[in-house]
Amino acid sequence: MLLLLSLEDGLVLAWRRLGVFALxxxxxxxxxxxSAWECTRAGVDVLPINPCDPWKRPANYPSVWTAPAxxxxxxxxTAYFGIATGIxxxxxxxxxxxxxxxxxxxxxxxxxxxxxxxxxxxRGNADLLLFAIVVLAVFLLSRARxxxxxxxxxxxxxxxxxxFAWGLLLRQPRRWxxxxxxxxxxxxxxxxxxxxxQIRAIRxxxxxxxxxxxxxAVGVEAFQQFVSQHGVTPLYPLTHPAAETAGQVGVVAAGxxxxxxxxxxxxxxxxxxxxxxxxxxxxxxxxxCGTFALFQNYDYRLAFLLLCLPQLLRWSHERRPxxxxxxxxxxxIVASVWLVARAPIFPLGLGDLWVEVxxxxxxxxxxxxLVFAYLAAALIVTRPRRSRPTATQ
Numbered sequence: 247m248l249l250l251l252s253l254e255d256g257l258v259l260a261w262r263r264l265g266v267f268a269l270x271x272x273x274x275x276x277x278x279x280x281s282a283w284e285c286t287r288a289g290v291d292v293l294p295i296n297p298c299d300p301w302k303r304p305a306n307y308p309s310v311w312t313a314p315a316x317x318x319x320x321x322x323x324t325a326y327f328g329i330a331t332g333i334x335x336x337x338x339x340x341x342x343x344x345x346x347x348x349x350x351x352x353x354x355x356x357x358x359x360x361x362x363x364x365x366x367x368x369r370g371n372a373d374l375l376l377f378a379i380v381v382l383a384v385f386l387l388s389r390a391r392x393x394x395x396x397x398x399x400x401x402x403x404x405x406x407x408x409x410f411a412w413g414l415l416l417r418q419p420r421r422w423x424x425x426x427x428x429x430x431x432x433x434x435x436x437x438x439x440x441x442x443x444q445i446r447a448i449r450x451x452x453x454x455x456x457x458x459x460x461x462x463a464v465g466v467e468a469f470q471q472f473v474s475q476h477g478v479t480p481l482y483p484l485t486h487p488a489a490e491t492a493g494q495v496g497v498v499a500a501g502x503x504x505x506x507x508x509x510x511x512x513x514x515x516x517x518x519x520x521x522x523x524x525x526x527x528x529x530x531x532x533x534x535c536g537t538f539a540l541f542q543n544y545d546y547r548l549a550f551l552l553l554c555l556p557q558l559l560r561w562s563h564e565r566r567p568x569x570x571x572x573x574x575x576x577x578x579i580v581a582s583v584w585l586v587a588r589a590p591i592f593p594l595g596l597g598d599l600w601v602e603v604x605x606x607x608x609x610x611x612x613x614x615x616l617v618f619a620y621l622a623a624a625l626i627v628t629r630p631r632r633s634r635p636t637a638t639q
Contacts, residue, residue, distance in 0.1 A: 387522075
């Protein structure tokens with residue numbers, strides 16, 4: 247027993263040295279699900295608090311996640327599901343990237359080993375499973391469209407936000423856009439109406455944090471906290487709750503305006519694309535832009551930016567790409583997933599300074615805003631135009 251405790255402490259320390267704030271016991275987010283199964287079998291509601299969870303966190307997932315409670319499984323199975331989640335995630339990344347060159351391999355490794363992605367792996371977070379579902383849907387979109395549509399619907403049913411990936415369906419033939427996309431929208435609307443009370447309860451229960459999060463509201467809230475904590479009296483009116491909403495709208499509007507300006511400059515460009523890479527790009531960019539604009543998201547959700555990398559790399563190798571400056575976008579994505587690191591990853595005592603600086607303001611949000619504006623511009627430029635020839639495979 248002492249050996250097991252020592253190993254557990256060693257793993258927590260190792261994760262924290264990599265810039266990931268690990269929790270003990272392990273696979274904390276997967277444990278939120280498996281502990282909810284135990285409470286559900288006992289007839290205990292897991293919203294707004296899950297009393298079976300070690301940290302008493304809410305099980306902030308739709309009730310479909312508690313269906314496995316009938317199997318009798320519980321927290322003792324957490325490690326198995328957490329490890330399986332990591333395996334499925336990395337397998338889906340391999341499916342997404344296919345064969346790549348040496349420099350591209352280094353880029354993918356740099357992103358995959360980042361604190362943002364490793365946070366999801368360490369927690370056994372369900373977003374990694376949703377990532378795999380979206381990747382599989384992209385892969386099947388030109389081979390088995392009905393199955394791909396079903397997978398996209400499944401992802402949205404499980405956690406709602408994958409709905410933002412559905413923009414990729416606009417890149418299909420017109421009949422599939424109307425029939426397939428329309429059918430999905432009707433099915434999801436019916437589902438959302440059935441669980442509307444659950445959605446409201448989840449929204450109220452989800453923790454809203456500045457640290458380890460991204461989103462337009464994160465930077466605004468961090469600014470408000472700074473004003474309150476440091477007594478900047480002339481700016482006190484900006485700490486009002488209404489000012490937070492206005493600030494969030496302003497951040498998003500400014501990003502969209504910059505995106506529109508960039509798109510107008512790039513709109514005359516054209517070039518060959520891989521339809522699969524562009525579909526993956528639309529899924530990843532849609533999820534990032536939608537979640538950045540509307541929610542506060544834990545940093546592991548930045549994993550969906552991986553979907554954008556194949557097309558960005560393709561553009562970076564072209565002399566006159568449809569969307570230019572993709573090298574800068576790739577650098578910004580790398581910065582985004584690494585700047586979320588907690589102190590231990592920095593050498594020479596710089597970790598404490600980094601914590602102090604990011605407690606003042608999460609500077610990675612400036613990078614995320616730039617990524618938001620760039621991806622919004624890219625989505626506008628690559629929007630489907632029915633008069634053009636179908637993109638090549």
